[in-house]
Amino acid sequence: MGELIAVYLTVHTPRYCTYETAFAGKLAHPDFRAVRDGLVEQGRQLAGVQPDAIVINSCHLVATFPTVVDGTPRHRGILTAQEAPELIHGVEYDFPGDYELASAIIDRGRAAGHVCTLAADVHYPLDYGTVMPLVCYLDRTQRIPVVPVSVTLANDLEECFTWGQYVVRAVRERRRRAAFVASGSVSHKLVRGPERWPSPEDQELDHRFARMLADGEYEKLWAWLPEYAETVEAEMGGRHLAMMLGAILESGRRFAAALHAYGPSSGSGNYVISLS
Ligand SMILES: [Fe+2]
Secondary structure, eight states: OOEEEEEEEEOOOTTTSSHIIIIIOOOSSGGGHHHHHHHHHHHHHHHHHOOSEEEEEEEEEEESSSEEEEOOSEEEEEEOOTTOTTTSOSEEEEEEOOHHHHHHHHHHHHHTTOOEEEEOOTTOOOOHHHHHHIIIIIOTTOOSOEEEEEEETTOOHHHHHHHHHHHHHHHHHTTOEEEEEEESOSSBOOOSOTTOOOOHHHHHHHHHHHHHHHTTOHHHHHHHHHHHHHHHTOGGGGHHHHHHHHHHHHHTOOOOEEEEEEEEETTEEEEEEEEO
16 A cells, blocks of 8 residues: 655755755854754654655756656666856766656646646756755665656646645555655755754744644644745745645544754754655
8 A cells, every 4th residue: 555654844045955954064154054954853763664666846846847757767867967067067967767757747747738748768857956965965875766846936836736646646546655856945045154944933933833843733734834935935835745744634534743853044944854
């Protein structure tokens, strides 16, 4: 029986996602420590859960019109991050994909009339929001099959939520014990200055979001998401959060939560949360 066994809200900002930060403990600012340590804990948590597939929705895998689901059987490449080549450069990645699961997700979207595309191409490039959390923290062994899904600009929150539902339905059909990963910030009013925090008001709203998630108030959180995302200018309009909530609610499960950390990056708020 396939099932969504875990959900992760994770962080991809380059200050946290470099080999130096992850492995050598070199932090540009002491305020980054909590999130870095939280990401390490999140990786341990995922290793304990042992999913047999990861579906990841990164705010930096951006498509304009179609929802792209990457079913490439093997994701292999060398990543230099377009907007942070001084921090993330020449990162080799090589992890399996899951064509069957990706196809099943696309089948659901297509049947419901959504604009969507299945990628299955060794040259399909992955973004640092997908690659770095995975290879530095979540699955350093790079053994778990991964299905990247785009954040799609033409999709409103409702449509993103629906795609989260499709993910879980496909997971059931294909009998995977799968994890869903949302890779993105919560509040996201970016400013220059890596160590800068969100405003106290936006931090409070981020904490409210996390508390509701931890308390299992998923329906209420989904109802509040449009207002919250607009007020704090959530990364990518909160599309990754909507897909995460669609997956959670479709699963019908109430998860135990671990709030590993919260911290800043250039004015954004970043939560590291595991649900299992
Ligand atoms: Fe980002």
